[in-house]
Amino acid sequence: MTDTPLLDLSGLTKAYPGVIANEDVSLRIAPGEVHALLGENGAGKSTLVKMIYGLVKPDAGQMQMFGAPFAPSEPRAARAAGVGMVFQHFSLFEALTVAENIALGMENAPKLSALSQRIRDVSDTYGLPLAPDRTVGDLSAGERQRVEIIRCLLQDPKLLIMDEPTSVLTPQEVEILFKTLRKLSAEGTAILYISHKLEEIRTLCDSATILRLGKVVGHCVPRETSARDMAEMMVGKLLQTPTRAGKTPGDVVLSLQSLSAKSPSAFGMPLRDISVDVRGGEVLGIGGVAGNGQDELLAALSGETLSAPGMISFRGRDIGLLGPTPRRAMGILSAPEERLGHAAAPDMSLTENAMLTAAMREKLDTGGMLNWNKARGFAQKVIDAFDVRTPGPGNAARSLSGGNLQKFVIGREVLQRPDLFVVNQPTWGVDASAAAAIRQALLDLAEGGAAIIVISQDLDELMEISDRFAALNEGRLSDPRPAEGLTVEEIGLMMGGAHGMEVAHV
C-alpha cells in the first residue's frame, strides 16, 4: 500500500487512579496532513499527545509509525523518530538564550555558533524572525513560541504536535503561524493540532478527531462542518446559545469621569481620560488588543489602584479613594484575568479561596474568627452551581484545570450577588460549553439588575453578550455604541484608535 499512514494509533488506553484519561483511542495521520484533535478540557487530548511524545506510557494499545511499531520510552526516542512537540505552556528556560534553549531540545546539538547560523537559516526560510543570542526571558509570547517551533523544525520532524498554539498569540501572529504550518504541511510534515478555537481549525485543518471523556466520539472534515456542529460533538449535547429576556436598563450604577491613572507596573499602560456611565441591568463590553489598559482598568475599578477624587462614582458616591474591601462591601466585585496568582491563590484550597473574597458579603466570619463550615458550604455551592469538576472544595486551586478554575472564580463572585461586576477575559482558555455557561451566568446577573463590565479580547463573545461595546486603545476608551448592528469594520476602527480628534495627539 502506498499510502501507509505516518502515524497509526490503535486502541490506546491510559488510566490514572480514579480516572480513565484515554480509552481505546485510534487515530491515523497521513504525511502532510493537518489533523485536529478536538475535545473539552479533560477529554484526554494532552494525555494522548504525551503518549505519542513518550512522556507517558500507554497501558494498552499500539502505535505505529510508517507501518513499524513505535513505542517511545522517553521524549528523546520520540524526537529521534521524528516527532516534535510545541507545548501549551512553553517549556523554555527564561535565563538562557534562544540558541541554548534550542540546543537543549536537540539530540546532537552542533556548536553554538553553527547552531545560531542554522537558527537564522530556518527562521528566514519559514518567515519566523528570531535572534539566536537573545535571552528568552525578554521575548514576547509569540517569539517564545517561535523558539519552540524552530527547535522542532531543526530536527526535521515528520510529525509536529502543537498543543493550543494560538491561545497566547495576537491575530497577526496567528496569521504568521498558519503560513508556517501550511508551508510545512506542503513539504510533507504532518501536524497534529490541538485547539479549542473551532474557527481556526476550520481554516487550517484537513481532518479532525473529536475526543470526549477519553474516547473518540467522531471524525469530521472541519472545512465541511460548522463550528457549532463540532462544538456539539465535543460536548455531546446541544449547545445553549446564551439568551436573555427584554432589556430594561436601570439607574446609572457606575460613572467614570475622565478617569486617568498611572499603571502600577513598569511596562503597563496608563489609563487616559476615560468617561462612561454603566446602568444596572446592562452589559458593557470592552474590547481591544491586549496590553491597552485592560488590566489597569480592572484594577482601577476593583480598588487595587486608587484614583483621584471625582473620577469614579458608584450610585452617586465618590469611591476613588476606597480600597477593594470597602468596594466589595458596597457590591463592586471583580474577577481579574490571571486565574492563578491574582484571582485565586494557587496552593490554597477552594474553601480558602472562597473565604478570601466572600468572607464579608457572605458573612463567613464573625468578629475576626473564620467560620470554615460556612466557607466550605459556600465553596460547594459555587462548585455545584457552576459545574466545577473537582473532587471537592478541599482541593487546591492549582489542581483544577484552567477552565474549571475559571468557572469557580467567576461563580464565586456571581453568587455574592454583585451590583457591579467587572470581569477580564471571562472565558479565556475555557471550552465551548463552559464558556456558554459562564456567559449565561453573566447575562442572568444583568437580568437581575446588576451592571456588568466584560473586558475581553474575544470579539465574538463581546458581540454575543454586550448591550453596548467600547474599545480600549492606548489607555483610552472609545465612545460606547450599541453592540447590535456593529460591523467588524466599525469595531476595527474603534480598536485602532480612531477616536475623532484624539488621534492627533497620541
Add this chain to the structure above:
Amino acid sequence: MDLSAINPILFVAGFLVAATPLIFAALGELVVEKSGTLNLGVEGMMITGAICGFATAVETGSPLLGFAAAAVGGALLSLLFAFLTQIALANQVASGLALTLFGLGLSALLGQSYVGIKPPRLPDINFGPLADIPVIGPILFTHDIILYLGVALVAGVWATLKFTRAGLILRAVGESHDAAHALGYKVVRIRTLAIMFGGACAGLGGAYISLIRVPQWTEGMTAGVGWIALALVVFASWKPWRLLLGAYLFGGITQLQLNLQGAGVAIPVEYLAMSPYLITIIVLVILSRDKSAAPACLGRTFHASS
C-alpha cells in the same frame, strides 16, 4: 606594634592556603545550586570530610588517600540529603540544616580517638627552578597539589558550565525543572549527581583544614567556613571566578588579622577575628547587585507529575 614582623611573601602564600577550603566548599555548593538545589549542609559535609580525611591519612599514612576518603565521605553524607530532598521530597532548608547538625555530631563521634595526633604531611610540589623566582616563586610555587587542584577546579567548573552540553543541561535543570523534564532530562538524577559533587568538594575542603591548614583534629574545627561558603555562592552571583575572588578576599583578611594579632596591634582580638566575615560580606554585597543570576528553581522541590 611591629608591622615589619609581617612578611608579605609568607602572608600572600598563607592566604592562598587559608582560602582553599572555602574555594572547594563554595564551588561544590555553586554546582549544587546551579542545579536548583539548596543544600545548607555544607558545614556538616566539610567537618565529616575533615575527619574522614584525617582518620584515613593517619591510618594509612597517605595524605592523598586521606583526601580521597574525605571526598567519598562528603559525597556519602550528601547522598542522605539527596535521598531526603529528591526521593522523599522533604524540605531542602530543613534537610540541609539537619545535615549540618548530623555531620557535626557524626564527626565528633568518629574523631574521638584522633584528638592530639599529628597527621602525615602532604609534601609541596617540586617545581624545580620555578620556586626560586624571587617573590613569585615562594608565593605561587611552594604549595601542595590540592591547592592547585582547587584553582583548576574553579576553571573546570566555569568552563563546564559555560561551554559544555553537560553544563547547559545542569543550568537548564536549575532554571526550570518542569521544562527540563518535558524535554526528557532526568531531573532527579542530574540533581543527585550535582549534590554528590557538592558533597565531595565540601569534604575535600574540610580535609584541607584538618590535614594542611591546621593540621590536627579538633571537634567543630571547620568553624563556620561552610556557612561562609554558602554566603559566598550567593554573593558571587553563582559565578566561579567571582567566587574565587571572594574566597581570596576572605582568606586574605583572615591571614591579615592573624598576622596583625601576632604583631600586637592595639585592636581587641575579637574585632580582628570577626573582620574577615564582615568585610567579605560587605564587599560581596556590593559586587552582587545584579540579583537576577539566581537559578530560578533554586530550593524548589521537583515532583514529576505526568
